[in-house]
Amino acid sequence: MNLDTNLFKIETNHVAPEKGRILIAEPFLPGSYFNRSIVFLVAHSDKGAIGFILNKKIDYPVNEILGDFPDFEADVYVGGPVSTDTIYFIHSLGQLIPGSIHVKDNMYWGGDFDEVKKLIREGLILPDQIRFFLGYSGWDNGQLEEEIKENSWLVSEINEDLVMVDRKTESMWVQAVRDIGGKYTLWENFPENPSLN
Template identity: 35%
Template structure:
């Protein structure tokens, strides 16, 4: 796939060259890609902590995901309920980012929005202009389209599933341990 094909809704799958950091075996949803840079969220790494631990006014057991290394003092959310959350930004079909926080709080607390309709992240991934392009040239990422229900597939084995789907040389890494010295 061409480097120019990065857009909102693109999925980045970390290549094994990205090791020993937050991006190792990560899957990232791109929510913004413009001349001034790119923004995305890691979608396959749970903190195993509920949102209510981070935001006491949100009464839910929905887990928070490790969104990325930037701005880890804030909670972000993607969802598929723009009808309940005003000012949501469309990322792809049935995938929205952000929106009015008060709407989120009300929708979650009143159980109008289900756990499989919203995902919370702490922090985000950010790239300066051309940084992501350079990482692609360095073969750090595979690019794929968002062709699955992002709200149903946030499992820890999502990286392996996508590497299998991408096929080719990626298949060699599917059963390799994250730390090859442990093989």
């Protein structure tokens, strides 16, 4: 029986990559970073793109990774393969954190990290208002668009609750594929490594 390989071809879905949208990895995208990942884009321009992987949680809270960080029960996620020795963050605190960059709706990227620590010490930041990442995902000008043409990524919308509040990392990729529907719902049934079947 012949397999219809069009199942894995991503049709141009009139959703362009831009800040505030997500990239959904095709089912067999190789590499430990991007395998079945959801990447939230925080920047996209003619200079390139920057994003953070939403569904690869690290088993250590932020205050165990950073020695001088206040006691705070917040998870850390693998943001991507670039600058993996640096903590980045997105949040829903707007201009409460100086230097924040608006991404979409009530979602912001970065800002004054010392102010974040101060606000946490004062009890003014809750864990569902901020997400921490080790490293980030980055693309040079045109690189992401080329990967999209090569069927590596499906671009979609995402709402703030899925980014900031509902952090079911194990099922996030499957749910994103289901939300798009059509032939993409078949992706969730393929094993991550077909050679092991």
